[in-house]
Amino acid sequence: MTHRGVLIGCGFFARNHMEAWTRQAGVKIVGVCDTDPAKAEAFAAAYGAEAGTDAAEMLARLRPDFVDIATTVGSHRALVELAARHARLVICQKPFAETLDDGAAMVAACAERGVVLTVHENFRWQRPIREMKARMDGLGKPRFLRLSFRHGYDIYANQPYLAEVPDLALTDVGLHLFDMARHLMGDVVRVACEVQRRNPAVKGEDAFTALLRHASGAVSSVECSFHSVLEPDPFPQSLALLEGDEGSLELTQGYAMRLHKGGRVESFDTEPACPDWGAKPWHLIQDSVVAFQAHVAAVLDGRAEAAPSGAHNLGTLRLTLAAIRAGQTGQTVDLA
Numbered sequence: 001m002t003h004r005g006v007l008i009g010c011g012f013f014a015r016n017h018m019e020a021w022t023r024q025a026g027v028k029i030v031g032v033c034d035t036d037p038a039k040a041e042a043f044a045a046a047y048g049a050e051a052g053t054d055a056a057e058m059l060a061r062l063r064p065d066f067v068d069i070a071t072t073v074g075s076h077r078a079l080v081e082l083a084a085r086h087a088r089l090v091i092c093q094k095p096f097a098e099t100l101d102d103g104a105a106m107v108a109a110c111a112e113r114g115v116v117l118t119v120h121e122n123f124r125w126q127r128p129i130r131e132m133k134a135r136m137d138g139l140g141k142p143r144f145l146r147l148s149f150r151h152g153y154d155i156y157a158n159q160p161y162l163a164e165v166p167d168l169a170l171t172d173v174g175l176h177l178f179d180m181a182r183h184l185m186g187d188v189v190r191v192a193c194e195v196q197r198r199n200p201a202v203k204g205e206d207a208f209t210a211l212l213r214h215a216s217g218a219v220s221s222v223e224c225s226f227h228s229v230l231e232p233d234p235f236p237q238s239l240a241l242l243e244g245d246e247g248s249l250e251l252t253q254g255y256a257m258r259l260h261k262g263g264r265v266e267s268f269d270t271e272p273a274c275p276d277w278g279a280k281p282w283h284l285i286q287d288s289v290v291a292f293q294a295h296v297a298a299v300l301d302g303r304a305e306a307a308p309s310g311a312h313n314l315g316t317l318r319l320t321l322a323a324i325r326a327g328q329t330g331q332t333v334d335l336a
């Protein structure tokens with residue numbers, strides 16, 4: 001059975017969505033929509049789908065099984081609420097929402113109609129993080145996680161709107177890191193955070209250092225900078241250290257993973273293959289889009305539960321907003 005989808009938003013990142021959908025068995029994107037007709041038509045020609053500029057009209061006419069929303073955050077609430085009236089599964093790109101009210105309304109709109117809502121939270125689907133999750137059972141009780149995402153890559157060339165975002169590092173990549181921390185270590189009950197504005201050419205805080213306390217008692221240290229001078233530049237790798245009572249997993253630059261256990265160290269290469277349509281250094285992210293979409297196909301088939309669900313991602317939004325508040329006030333914020 002082929003699941004029919006409509007893509008909304010034909011911009012920079014949506015190309016990755018479309019290249020991956022085109023190769024995903026059991027799925028066909030039948031319509032592509034952008035308020036800019038030239039972008040919709042370019043995608044329609046490249047990927048063999050109908051073009052449209054009005055999402056409401058296109059969804060009413062094509063009646064897809066699922067809708068993939070790849071627009072920037074300001075349009076997410078209206079588009080998720082619209083999609084919930086026309087499909088049985090909705091995917092929303094990150095950042096999920098700007099406010100908790102918007103996020104809760106989006107979760108409710110889908111829940112009321114029995115529609116599955118998932119957030120395109122692809123960092124947890126990156127190969128090194130999948131491998132870390134799979135191997136962490138052997139570490140004993142998880143106690144400490146460090147996640148570090150520091151680079152100086154010019155992200156503004158492809159995504160110029162980022163230069164205007166006030167809480168940039170927290171809302172662009174911080175939420176990916178917080179999702180990974182929750183995925184690996186469980187829910188967070190307390191957060192402290194220091195933010196910095198490093199690059200004078202951008203408006204927002206482009207660096208942060210956060211300290212999380214998990215419900216389990218574990219602690220995570222999560223840091224991010226978009227203005228670090230490093231050779232070779234690690235973008236877009238997240239470096240990590242996960243310590244349990246019986247062992248540790250280390251992820252260092254160049255995708256090298258090391259398992260420390262029982263007086264021995266085992267090494268693994270966790271670099272994903274570069275998709276034939278992809279390019280380095282984006283292959284890490286492009287491969288994770290493929291993995292996420294294979295998961296969505298399994299959800300559409302009824303073989304898996306959406307991960308992360310919209311409801312789970314609301315917790316990540318809550319944590320991100322709490323970290324922003326902690327950065328502004330200098331106070332630790334309780335989430336319990």
Ligand code: NAD
Binds near residue numbers: 034
């Ligand atoms: P973009 O501005 O290049 O593309 C967005 C497109 O959506 C534009 O073409 C715009 O015309 C269209 N659009 C806006 N509102 C619309 C509406 N109501 N109906 C139809 N089309 C509409 O943005 P981008 O860089 O592709 O980013 C899109 C989203 O993807 C952002 O939220 C960004 O944070 C996210 N993103 C995610 C990753 C990741 O790894 N998960 C990486 C990059 C970007």
Ligand code: 89Y
Binds near residue numbers: 155
């Ligand atoms: O938007 C960001 C994301 O989600 O991954 C990397 C990025 O494209 C730039 O920081």
